[in-house]
Amino acid sequence: MTKAAPPATGTRPKPPSKARKTISMILTLVVILVALWQVDANWPRLANLFTDGPGYFQLMTQGVLQNPLVDPNSEYWSRAITLMLESLYMAWIGTLLGALISFPMGFLAASNVSPRAVVFLTRQILNIIRAIPELIIAIALMLPIFGLGPLAGAMALGVGAVGTLGKLTSEAIEGIDLGPVEAATAAGANRWQVLRWGITPQVLPEIMAFWLYRFEINIRAGAILGFLGAGGIGSLLSQLFNVRAWDRIGITLMVIIAITVLVDQISARVRARIISGDPKSSLLEVDAEAV
Numbered sequence: 001m002t003k004a005a006p007p008a009t010g011t012r013p014k015p016p017s018k019a020r021k022t023i024s025m026i027l028t029l030v031v032i033l034v035a036l037w038q039v040d041a042n043w044p045r046l047a048n049l050f051t052d053g054p055g056y057f058q059l060m061t062q063g064v065l066q067n068p069l070v071d072p073n074s075e076y077w078s079r080a081i082t083l084m085l086e087s088l089y090m091a092w093i094g095t096l097l098g099a100l101i102s103f104p105m106g107f108l109a110a111s112n113v114s115p116r117a118v119v120f121l122t123r124q125i126l127n128i129i130r131a132i133p134e135l136i137i138a139i140a141l142m143l144p145i146f147g148l149g150p151l152a153g154a155m156a157l158g159v160g161a162v163g164t165l166g167k168l169t170s171e172a173i174e175g176i177d178l179g180p181v182e183a184a185t186a187a188g189a190n191r192w193q194v195l196r197w198g199i200t201p202q203v204l205p206e207i208m209a210f211w212l213y214r215f216e217i218n219i220r221a222g223a224i225l226g227f228l229g230a231g232g233i234g235s236l237l238s239q240l241f242n243v244r245a246w247d248r249i250g251i252t253l254m255v256i257i258a259i260t261v262l263v264d265q266i267s268a269r270v271r272a273r274i275i276s277g278d279p280k281s282s283l284l285e286v287d288a289e290a291v
Contacts, residue, residue, distance in 0.1 A: 059246035059247060059250070060246050060247065060249055060250025060253065061250055062246075062247045062250065076248050076251050076252070077251055077255070079236065080233065080236060080251055080252045080255040080256075081255055081259075083226075083231075083232055083233045083235065083236050084232075084233045084255050084256060084259050086150055086231055086232050086233070087219060087222040087223055087226065087231075087232035087233045087234070088219065088259070088263070089150065089154070090150045090153045090154040090157060090218070090222045090225075090230075090231060090232050091154075091157060091215055091218035091219040091221075091222045092215065092218075093154040093157075093158065094153075094154045094155070094156070094157025094158040094160075094161060094218050094222070095157070095158070095161060095211060095214055095215040095218055096158070097154070097155070097157075097158025097159075097161070098157070098158045098159070098160070098161025098162050098165050098211075098214060099161075099165060099211045099214075101158070101162045101166075102161065102162045102164075102165035102166040102169055103165075103169060103207070105122055105125075105126065105162065105166040105169070105170075106165070106166050106167075106168075106169025106170045106172070106173060106207070107169075107170075107173060107195065107199075108122040109122040109123050109126060109166060109167070109169075109170035110169075110170045110173035110174050111174060112173065112174050112176075113173060113195070113199070122166075122170075123167075123170075126162070126163045126166040126167050126170075127163070128163075129159065129160070129162050129163035129166075130163030130164055130167065131163075132160070133160070134156050134157060134159075134160040134221050134224075134225060135156075135224070135225065135228065137156040137159050137160055138152060138153060138156035138225050138228055138230055139228060141155075141156070141159075142155045142156045142159075142230075143228065143229070143230065148229040148230070148231075149229075149230070149231050150230065150231030150232060151231075152230050152231075153222055153225040153226070153230030153231050153232060154222075156225060156230065157218045157221055157222060157225070160221070161214050161217075161218065164214065165207075165210055165211065165214055168207070168210045169203070169207050169210070172203040172206045172207055172210075173199060173203050176199055176202045176203060177202060180197075180198045180199075180201075180202065181194055181198040181199060183198070184197055184198040185198075205274045205275055206275065208274050209271040209274055209275055212267045212270055212271050212274075213267070213271070215263075215267065216263065216264055216267055219260060219263060220260070222234070223237070223256065226238065233252065233255070233256055236252055237249070237252055240252060
């Protein structure tokens with residue numbers, strides 16, 4: 001016999017206490033206020049952004065809107081484009097270097113592939129690399145070795161990318177489907193064959209998307225490294241800000257924005273194609289199954 005349900009009392013259940021949520025929100029607000037107070041910023045000058053900002057913006061747009069045929073700053077368009085392409089080269093070489101180093105390290109840091117001691121050691125190395133900014137890598141290591149120029153910047157971007165790409169690669173490997181791995185093992189594949197045919201095809205599209213995303217980050221980071229003399233568009237911006245040439249600064253910023261947006265759009269399409277595959281081929285497979 002089933003036990004009868006208790007009679008309804010007509011009273012609503014007691015709502016859960018919101019004290020823990022309220023305390024958490026108060027503590028978060030206190031931490032934010034303390035952090036803002038510790039920054040010791042000159043907050044009244046924040047209003048100058050709305051008063052002086054439009055004037056600087058107008059000065060920068062003057063160089064952009066002038067006719068290039070009669071503009072005395074027309075040569076800065078070609079110079080800015082040339083140095084922006086140099087920043088792209090730096091970012092591309094740095095991304096390739098980071099991808100080549102981080103790919104095997106990602107396997108060593110994956111807990112479902114490598115022994116526990118190797119995983120722990122590799123992860124600590126990746127953590128150390130990820131904790132050091134590219135600026136410090138460039139100043140402390142690359143500039144003394146390679147000197148001023150884009151090579152030092154590219155090497156700094158490459159080493160800085162290893163920490164992030166290695167972590168993302170290991171996480172992608174740890175989230176694989178074990179079916180292909182078990183099938184390869186049951187077929188008599190050795191360890192290297194399992195890695196090659198059971199794991200790598202699963203994670204490679206996602207890892208390549210990580211590489212492209214890091215390339216976009218390196219473009220922006222490369223512009224900052226240029227202020228240190230590591231080449232690229234940042235070196236030109238550093239010179240222009242020193243002399244307060246706002247019209248030329250506007251031209252340089254316009255080139256940076258235009259090329260960065262273009263690269264982001266192309267990279268986004270390539271990432272989507274890598275992850276999702278060829279939509280035409282999938283339609284052909286559906287039609288073949290239907291037939």
